[in-house]
Amino acid sequence: VAMAHLVAGLARCWCPSPLQVINFPVVQLHMSLMAMRASQKDFENAMNQVKLLKKDPGNEVKLKLYALYKQATEGPCNTPKPGVFDLISKAKWDTWSALGSLPKETARQNYVDLVSSLSSSSKSSGQVEPGADRKPPGYETLVVTSEDGITKIMLNRPTKKNAMNRQMYHEIMLALEAASKDDSRITVITGNGDYYSSGNDLTNFTDMASGKVEELAKNSAILLRNFVGCFIDFPKPLVAVVNGPAVGISVTTLGLFDAVYSTDRATFHTPFSHLGQSPEGCSSYTFPRIMSPSKATEMLIFGKKLTAREACAQGLVTEVFPDSTFQKEVWTRLKAYAKLPPNAMRISKEVIRNKEKEKLHAINAEECSVLQERWLSDECMNAVMNFLSRKAKL
Numbered sequence: 092v093a094m095a096h097l098v099a100g101l102a103r104c105w106c107p108s109p110l111q112v113i114n115f116p117v118v119q120l121h122m123s124l125m126a127m128r129a130s131q132k133d134f135e136n137a138m139n140q141v142k143l144l145k146k147d148p149g150n151e152v153k154l155k156l157y158a159l160y161k162q163a164t165e166g167p168c169n170t171p172k173p174g175v176f177d178l179i180s181k182a183k184w185d186t187w188s189a190l191g192s193l194p195k196e197t198a199r200q201n202y203v204d205l206v207s208s209l210s211s212s213s214k215s216s217g218q219v220e221p222g223a224d225r226k227p228p229g230y231e232t233l234v235v236t237s238e239d240g241i242t243k244i245m246l247n248r249p250t251k252k253n254a255m256n257r258q259m260y261h262e263i264m265l266a267l268e269a270a271s272k273d274d275s276r277i278t279v280i281t282g283n284g285d286y287y288s289s290g291n292d293l294t295n296f297t298d299m300a301s302g303k304v305e306e307l308a309k310n311s312a313i314l315l316r317n318f319v320g321c322f323i324d325f326p327k328p329l330v331a332v333v334n335g336p337a338v339g340i341s342v343t344t345l346g347l348f349d350a351v352y353s354t355d356r357a358t359f360h361t362p363f364s365h366l367g368q369s370p371e372g373c374s375s376y377t378f379p380r381i382m383s384p385s386k387a388t389e390m391l392i393f394g395k396k397l398t399a400r401e402a403c404a405q406g407l408v409t410e411v412f413p414d415s416t417f418q419k420e421v422w423t424r425l426k427a428y429a430k431l432p433p434n435a436m437r438i439s440k441e442v443i444r445n446k447e448k449e450k451l452h453a454i455n456a457e458e459c460s461v462l463q464e465r466w467l468s469d470e471c472m473n474a475v476m477n478f479l480s481r482k483a484k485l
């Protein structure tokens with residue numbers, strides 16, 4: 092349901108008309124192509140053409156259209172930043188704000204050009220296909236359940252070792268938002284299959300090899316910042332049930348959980364240097380504090396892989412359990428914890444987290460902006476290409 096809300100919300104946000112719907116009638120489109128300087132009339136035409144697009148252009152394009160429309164009509168973003176859990180408004184605000192001081196005329200031209208490119212790639216057959224672009228409700232990359240006072244968010248791409256693709260980042264944010272408001276007392280993140288998660292899905296970077304790499308890097312940095320922001324702000328006790336090896340962002344974000352229970356089969360590593368990347372998930376701040384600066388360096392710079400017992404000795408993991416009894420022991424304990432008074436748990440978390448919330452958000456912003464540059468480096472692109480061409484296992 093939350094996913095449906097986001098999709099519907101974004102479907103509304105890219106076009107000024109409140110009547111905009113997700114399905115588009117199939118209509119032959121007539122374009123004012125390649126106008127060097129878009130007039131107000133061109134702009135109005137483009138707004139009308141947007142409503143006639145046959146194919147849903149996807150959320151990123153809709154956000155871009157929204158931002159360009161706002162910039163063209165109102166100028167630079169001048170509204171207060173929405174809260175981190177107001178996902179749709181925040182995504183819209185971020186995209187508009189990213190346009191900086193782009194002149195109104197240029198934004199108008201870019202809007203017209205973008206609509207033009209969408210329209211020319213939109214096939215027209217003269218028939219309406221009801222429901223063709225409608226997404227089914229629910230999560231595609233997660234299984235989310237709630238019982239015994241515990242909401243369990245299970246990463247569910249076991250054949251890809253639960254690598255986090257863009258869809259999964261968005262769905263985790265939505266699931267956390269929903270869990271923050273449901274009547275559960277504890278929220279758990281775990282993985283399906285033999286891995287907790289192999290971290291960022293490296294195919295997220297495939298598009299960087301072609302076309303608008305700067306734009307993709309910028310959008311990825313915004314997505315990452317919002318994603319990590321949800322962990323910083325999550326108001327209830329958040330527990331990781333680490334059912335197997337964890338890599339990259341699935342390790343760094345552990346520093347933002349309230350407890351981390353691990354099977355003795357799990358390993359933990361962050362191969363950032365191997366990938367030409369740099370730390371994220373606030374790990375540049377949390378890891379040196381949790382471990383010691385030099386132990387954090389071994390992980391974050393040299394990519395040292397820790398066993399579960401080593402990670403526990405370093406303070407990253409709360410407790411390690413034998414794999415054979417892991418699930419039974421952990422869930423028995425969590426069910427007992429979930430009987431504790433919910434308000435007391437929430438308030439205690441608030442007292443602990445509030446001391447450094449602002450700092451964590453600042454660290455998150457800085458890490459994302461450094462990464463945005465890193466993603467464009469040869470070191471990063473070569474490492475990703477190596478993985479995708481199966482030359483290297485990390």
Ligand SMILES: CCCCC/C=C/CC(=O)SCCNC(=O)CCNC(=O)[C@H](O)C(C)(C)COP(=O)(O)OP(=O)(O)OC[C@H]1O[C@@H](n2cnc3c(N)ncnc32)[C@H](O)[C@@H]1OP(=O)(O)O
Nearest residue numbers: 250251252254289290291292293294311315339340484485
């Ligand atoms: C929006 C952008 C935000 C960016 C945030 C940045 C985060 C930084 C990080 O997270 S860095 C960490 C990135 N992760 C990795 O580098 C891990 C890469 N994967 C591996 O090294 C290995 O796959 C493995 C060690 C995790 C597992 O090896 P194993 O041999 O046991 O299994 P396979 O390699 O055969 O994997 C099975 C299939 O899963 C696919 N896969 C696994 N991990 C990833 C991944 N991270 N990205 C994309 N795909 C992944 C793998 O390709 C296999 O798929 P196939 O069966 O179709 O070949």
